[in-house]
Amino acid sequence: MSAAMRSRRSLAPIVGVAAALASCNGTTGDTLLAFSAYASGVAGAAEPFRAGNFTIQLTTARMHVGALYFDEAPPGTGFDGPVCIASGVYAAQVPGPVDVDLLSTAPQEFSVYGAGTADTALSWQVWLTDGDVNEVNVTPVVELEGTATGPDGAVASFGAIVTINDNRSHGSSDPAQPGNDPICKSRIVQIGGLDLTFSPGGTLKMTVDPRIWFTQQVDPIDFSAGQLPPVTDPNCLSADTAVPVSPQDYALAPETPPPSTQTCGGSGQPCCSDDAGLGTCLGALTCNDSICGPTFCIPNSSFLSGSDPGATAGVDLFSEIISSAPFSVRYGAQP
Amino acid sequence: MPPESARPIGLFAVGLALALALASTPVLAQPAPPPDVEPPVVVEHVDAVYPPSALKDREHADVVLALTVDVDGHVSKVDVLESAAPDLDEAAIVAARQWTFVPAKRRGKPVASRIRVPFHFAPPAPPPELVTPAPAAETTLPSQPAVQQEPASAPAPAPAPASAPAPAAVEEVDVFGRVVRRKLGVADYDVTLGELKAVPRANASDALKLAPGFLLTNEGGSGHAEQVFLRGFDAHEGQDLEFSVDGVPINDPGNYHGNGYADTHFIIPELIHSVRVLEGPYAPQQGNFAVAGSADYQLGLDRRGLTAEYTAGSFGTQRLLVLYGPADAPAGTFAGAEFYTTDGFGVNRQAKRGTAIGQWETALGHAGVLRVNATAYATEFNNAGVVREDDYAAGIVGFYGTEDPAQTGNTSTRASLSATYEGHFKDTVVSQQLFVIDRSMRLRENWTGFLLDVQEPTQEPHDQRGDLIDFHYDDVGVGARGFARWHGEALGLNQEFEGGYFARLDTTHSTQYRVAAGSNDPYATDADYQSTLGDIGVYVDGNVHVLPWLGLRGGVRADTFLFDVLNNCAIQSVDNPSESMAAAQINQSCLSQLENGNYVEPILRTSTGSAAIMPRGTVVVGPFDHIEFSASAGDGVRSVDPSYVSQGIGTPFVRVESEDLGVSYNGGVGAIRRTLPSGATVAMPVDLSLKSEFFRTHVGQDLIFDPTEGRNTLSSGSSRTGWSGAARLLGPFFDVAANATLVRALFDTTGDCSPYCGLLVPYVPDLVLRADGALFQELPWPIAAHPVRATVGYGVSYVGRRPLPYGQVSDIIFVSDASVSLAWTIWNLRLSGQNLFDSKYRLGEYNYASNFQKYLPEPTLAPERSFTAGAPRTILFTVSATLGGGS
Structure with a gap:
């Protein structure tokens, strides 16, 4: 036996041990995952509900959600500053939009899959934006239509188109901190109190309860005559200089009752001229520009003066929309 | 900033x-192309044996020999250039006479040559080794010999075998060496590229791949x-x-x-x-x-x-x-x-x-x-x-x-x-x-x-x-x-x-x-x-x-x-900046302030x-x-x-x-x-x-x-x-x-x-x-x-x-x-x-x-x-x- 052969034989056990060593498993921890994401309203949102002295029936409640992000860190004091993208580690994201009918409990899928890691998120962000979170957004974040019945039985129809541009934020007024209040701050809802663990094979579902926009207000909106401006008011049409609207834009609700039985148009339908005369609509609807629609608007601005009708209502509605209360999320096997 | x-x-x-100067100097100093001489390459070498007579002293010693290599690659003559002791010199000579070479060549033809080979004796282990550019275990020593054409007054050529054409002159080859470090065990790799230079390597780092x-x-x-x-x-x-x-x-x-x-x-x-x-x-x-x-x-x-x-x-x-x-x-x-x-x-x-x-x-x-x-x-x-x-x-x-x-x-x-x-x-x-x-x-x-x-x-x-x-x-x-x-x-x-x-x-x-x-x-x-x-x-x-x-x-x-x-740029953000100080530093990365407006250099x-x-x-x-x-x-x-x-x-x-x-x-x-x-x-x-x-x-x-x-x-x-x-x-x-x-x-x-x-x-x-x-x-x-x-x-x-x-x-x-x-x-x-x-x-x-x-x-x-x-x-x-x- 040559020396080389002897040497090879002596190496055999070493190679064997090495092979065993290589077969050991391990992990760097965690795992990447992808999931489907859905959004919906909640049960009961399409039913009448009480807000202050009024009974509200929403006939339309739509929300445009731009994206969802789930942060492994709890909401920090940093968010009280100008931070829009937190410096923490994001466990998951759904970086695309969905238009949600909040009066439906049916899962409505986001336009993109979610992605992330098998980690636990302690806070999350709802991005109410369409496109760049720092640029002018044209798509309304929320569109509402409904009626409010007062204690005296009077019914008022109302609509709301909520956008977030210079009508919601004028930026910082502090010359020393000009970046302290960027527009993205107004478009991102940061929500804490979360303990959501992602795992492979799950599905995300976010729900939004539009009733809370009305019921959580300290001073609920007063729908009495004269408290809200008519939809033809400039504060209803051009409060957001970037997104002017027409009175017809407030006529959102589907036709009711059905056309086959109606005697006049429902919301969004032409005003009836045959049986009720041109300009006449059923119920609390009003004919504007030949379309039946709500009579009043909740102004699309946070900067109206106190003497303007609905000035407080515009501020309060927006405050509730970007509050955490209406939002909830769960992650599980089924949407 | x-x-x-x-x-x-x-x-x-x-x-x-300096690099260019060093690169260019030899060229400038060489009026004509240098002689087309290839040095001899060791084919087989035999280590010198530490002589028993020297064991009692157990000393390290260096013996430097001049070997004349004939056109057949054999050592035809050995001269002692640096002596250590008679028994050590003899041991080196005995070993050196057993070396064989690919003979030196001038313009492609074999010629006799003379090389300088130092032997280092170290008792009793490791065995005698060369203090030359490459380790003793390698057979191509000296792997990088330098060739020096001997002037007409060079040492006399060794007698050429009858079967080979006699060279006109003997070439002398001097061996310059580096200090060779001792091997430090198995984790010590001396990666000599040698013929493996033929394997494409994009850069110098690629040579490292020869080590495990x-x-x-x-x-x-x-x-x-x-x-x-x-x-x-x-x-x-x-x-x-x-x-x-x-x-x-x-x-x-x-x-x-x-x-x-x-x-x-x-x-x-x-x-x-x-x-x-x-x-x-x-x-x-x-x-x-x-x-x-x-x-x-x-x-x-x-x-x-x-x-x-x-x-x-x-x-x-x-x-x-x-x-x-x-x-x-x-x-x-x-x-x-x-x-x-x-x-x-x-x-x-x-x-x-x-x-x-x-x-x-x-x-x-x-x-x-x-x-x-x-x-x-x-x-x-x-x-x-x-x-x-x-x-x-x-x-x-x-x-x-x-x-x-x-x-x-x-x-x-x-x-x-x-x-x-x-x-x-x-x-x-x-x-x-x-x-x-x-x-x-x-x-x-x-x-x-x-x-x-x-x-x-x-x-x-x-x-x-x-x-x-x-x-x-x-x-x-x-x-x-x-x-x-x-x-x-x-x-x-x-x-x-x-x-x-x-x-x-x-x-x-x-x-x-x-x-x-x-x-x-x-x-x-x-x-x-x-x-x-x-x-x-x-x-x-x-x-x-x-x-x-x-x-x-x-x-x-x-x-x-x-x-x-x-x-x-020691201060890059301030939680509570002073209004007056911060206004002057809008958009700057390196700030000159501490909290509440205290001034500090950045x-x-x-x-x-x-x-x-x-x-x-x-x-x-x-x-x-x-x-x-x-x-x-x-x-x-x-x-x-x-x-x-x-x-x-x-x-x-x-x-x-x-x-x-x-x-x-x-x-x-x-x-x-x-x-x-x-x-x-x-x-x-x-x-x-x-x-x-x-x-x-x-x-x-x-x-x-x-x-x-x-x-x-x-x-x-x-x-x-x-x-x-x-x-x-x-x-x-x-x-x-x-x-x-x-x-x-x-x-x-x-x-x-x-x-x-x-x-x-x-x-x-x-x-x-x-x-x-x-x-x-x-x-x-x-x-x-x-x-x-x-x-x-x-x-x-x-x-x-x-x-x-x-x-x-x-x-x-x-x-x-x-x-x-x-x-x-x-x-x-x-x-x-x-x-x-x-x-x-x-x-x-x-x-x-x-x-x-x-x-x-x-x-x-x-x-x-x-x-x-x-x-x-x-x-x-x-x-x-x-x-x-x-x-």
């Missing part, structure tokens, strides 16, 4: 001038330092390995991008004679950054004469290389200059480079050698960066594309000057080296896209401006190293002791800005550090023989690190010094029938970058502990009979070397790549456990090497290990295999009576799956390289291919959050897979001609 300090360009200019476990990747562009994986360490830019070239350090100290960043592109691959790789920190000579080990390039030019080489091939690649080694000068005297340009294999991969290296080696005194080396190097290159896997899958970015085409304008320069003296004084060998280095680099990289530009209160409202990093580093360093090694007898056995030092002082400046996409305007300062760094190391090293077959090698090293750091000076004492040792058992066992243990150290000092870290280095257990075999495995051109038949030996070793290394704080900072940052401690093996078979017409490394790298489970406790260290491949082979032979079809020599080289790399963050694993890498070359008279033609099978592989893979905003309106903030592309098949054709140095 404070202005950048004026860059000291004077040294660079001086270095460049090396994985080299380059994701930062042609001029970016190689990413080196060794023994489970991910030296993102080489910082876990102590690199040097003939002792001159390569690692950048105080480099914020990567402390210890090692750009080896200034080394012309054709000038690498060998690389000594010490895996692990087991030798007291190893200094800063020797975490996974150290690699010292030893330069030399095999091909004497004037060589001009031109390469052209795929992707507009062109390379012009000029090498010169005077035929009458030692191998250590040479000059080389290189120009390289390429369009690159994809978007943003253009590069151009110029390099010049000159070295002059001469005898100094009776037993000394002086080497003066100068280098100059400049490169400009682009960087494609990472590609997101989802963007590639969606067809938005090509496999060889880029997410950010603004990653251009990267540069790197280096100029160095060194002088080394090595001398033998009776029983002591001394070495002294002085060096001065000027370095600069600029890198523009974007790892995260548009993710990190956080809105600060004191900034005007802005969109994400992009995360492109514009990094710059300057360094001027001066230093010295030296040692004295005494050999003698104690306890009745051969003993050696060495004392040495290393000293280095550097002034560095690192800046890193963030640059706005589109405008390229810097909008934020990440870092601005000016540092004065000192590293003084002193060591003692012993080679103690307790028994003839048991050696203890090692000692202790102590390094003192000094950091004096000026942070020019700078912070921090200094610290600390010492590391590191015991290191190896027990060597054997050799027994060419088999040797060794066990090594040692502590190492890696300094931190200045930002950590500025943050208040008190001990500016991280400690490393390592152990190694190995076995090696070095010996012949027979011989192959070959017929020389003269018709004589000689037996040419086949040598085999085998190594196997287990290792474990623990590092106090590991470096983990942080894409948000675009660099490696400190994390928790970690350990590597693994095995590596290597084999090399060298014969008269083949040279084959293969190696493998298995490793498992885990973060600590105790101490401050969160959040990585017990997890795999990402990016470290569990299995690395590399094989290189070369076949070389004279073809039986001479052209115009001149032989044609053919060489075929082949190399293959396999890299196993690498663990990635978030429990993922990477793809494997399997790449083949090959070349074919023909040499005839002065000409050499070469066709080489890298990634021969055009494998589309991912060089690096990552999981982290990035946002390049390609198709989604909203940012991507959660981790996703990104990769950097490996080079596709690259075919290069090279033609070269050598004048004045032999065919």
Whole structure:
């Protein structure tokens, strides 16, 4: 036996041990995952509900959600500053939009899959934006239509188109901190109190309860005559200089009752001229520009003066929309 | 923002001038082409036997012989040039007379020659060895002999055999040597390229692949330092390995991008004679950054004469290389200059480079050698960066594309000057080296896209401006190293002791800005550090023989690190800024205020010094029938970058502990009979070397790549456990090497290990295999009576799956390289291919959050897979001609 052969034989056990060593498993921890994401309203949102002295029936409640992000860190004091993208580690994201009918409990899928890691998120962000979170957004974040019945039985129809541009934020007024209040701050809802663990094979579902926009207000909106401006008011049409609207834009609700039985148009339908005369609509609807629609608007601005009708209502509605209360999320096997 | 300090360009200019001067001087001094002389090459050598009569004294001794080699390659005459003692002289003569050679040639015809061969006697083990350029185990000694034509008054020619034509004169060949370090056990690899130079190598770092476990990747562009994986360490830019070239350090100290960043592109691959790789920190000579080990390039030019080489091939690649080694000068005297340009294999991969290296080696005194080396190097290159896997899958970015085409304008320069003296004084060998280095680099990289530009209160409202990093580093360093090694007898056995030092002082400046996409305007300062760094190391090293077959090698090293750091951007945010003060600093990165409006300059000076004492040792058992066992243990150290000092870290280095257990075999495995051109038949030996070793290394704080900072940052401690093996078979017409490394790298489970406790260290491949082979032979079809020599080289790399963050694993890498070359008279033609099978592989893979905003309106903030592309098949054709140095 040559020396080389002897040497090879002596190496055999070493190679064997090495092979065993290589077969050991391990992990760097965690795992990447992808999931489907859905959004919906909640049960009961399409039913009448009480807000202050009024009974509200929403006939339309739509929300445009731009994206969802789930942060492994709890909401920090940093968010009280100008931070829009937190410096923490994001466990998951759904970086695309969905238009949600909040009066439906049916899962409505986001336009993109979610992605992330098998980690636990302690806070999350709802991005109410369409496109760049720092640029002018044209798509309304929320569109509402409904009626409010007062204690005296009077019914008022109302609509709301909520956008977030210079009508919601004028930026910082502090010359020393000009970046302290960027527009993205107004478009991102940061929500804490979360303990959501992602795992492979799950599905995300976010729900939004539009009733809370009305019921959580300290001073609920007063729908009495004269408290809200008519939809033809400039504060209803051009409060957001970037997104002017027409009175017809407030006529959102589907036709009711059905056309086959109606005697006049429902919301969004032409005003009836045959049986009720041109300009006449059923119920609390009003004919504007030949379309039946709500009579009043909740102004699309946070900067109206106190003497303007609905000035407080515009501020309060927006405050509730970007509050955490209406939002909830769960992650599980089924949407 | 404070202005950048004026860059000291004077040294660079001086270095460049010296390099060019050294490169050009021999040419200018040579009025005519040098004689076309090839030195004799050892075919078979016999070690001298330590004479029993000398055992009673057990002394070390040197005998220098002059051998006259006849035209048949036999030793026809032996003269004693330096005598030690009659019995030792005789032992050397007896051995030398048994040597056989491929005879020296003049213009292709065999001639008698005279060479100078020193024998070193050391009783009783290890056996007598040569103190010549290559270890005694190698059969091609002297592998790099210098040829000196003897004047007419040369010693009388040896009588020529009747069967061979008598030469007109005898050529004298002088052997210049380097001080040969003792082997430090199995983890010590002397990687001699030899014929394996035929395997295509993109750059100097590629030579490291001949040592086990090396994985080299380059994701930062042609001029970016190689990413080196060794023994489970991910030296993102080489910082876990102590690199040097003939002792001159390569690692950048105080480099914020990567402390210890090692750009080896200034080394012309054709000038690498060998690389000594010490895996692990087991030798007291190893200094800063020797975490996974150290690699010292030893330069030399095999091909004497004037060589001009031109390469052209795929992707507009062109390379012009000029090498010169005077035929009458030692191998250590040479000059080389290189120009390289390429369009690159994809978007943003253009590069151009110029390099010049000159070295002059001469005898100094009776037993000394002086080497003066100068280098100059400049490169400009682009960087494609990472590609997101989802963007590639969606067809938005090509496999060889880029997410950010603004990653251009990267540069790197280096100029160095060194002088080394090595001398033998009776029983002591001394070495002294002085060096001065000027370095600069600029890198523009974007790892995260548009993710990190956080809105600060004191900034005007802005969109994400992009995360492109514009990094710059300057360094001027001066230093010295030296040692004295005494050999003698104690306890009745051969003993050696060495004392040495290393000293280095550097002034560095690192800046890193963030640059706005589109405008390229810097909008934020990440870092601005000016540092004065000192590293003084002193060591003692012993080679103690307790028994003839048991050696203890090692000692202790102590390094003192000094950091004096000026942070020019110490305050970058203020929670409660004063209105009046903040208004004046809108949009600025470096603020002059504390909370509530207290004024402060935006700078912070921090200094610290600390010492590391590191015991290191190896027990060597054997050799027994060419088999040797060794066990090594040692502590190492890696300094931190200045930002950590500025943050208040008190001990500016991280400690490393390592152990190694190995076995090696070095010996012949027979011989192959070959017929020389003269018709004589000689037996040419086949040598085999085998190594196997287990290792474990623990590092106090590991470096983990942080894409948000675009660099490696400190994390928790970690350990590597693994095995590596290597084999090399060298014969008269083949040279084959293969190696493998298995490793498992885990973060600590105790101490401050969160959040990585017990997890795999990402990016470290569990299995690395590399094989290189070369076949070389004279073809039986001479052209115009001149032989044609053919060489075929082949190399293959396999890299196993690498663990990635978030429990993922990477793809494997399997790449083949090959070349074919023909040499005839002065000409050499070469066709080489890298990634021969055009494998589309991912060089690096990552999981982290990035946002390049390609198709989604909203940012991507959660981790996703990104990769950097490996080079596709690259075919290069090279033609070269050598004048004045032999065919």
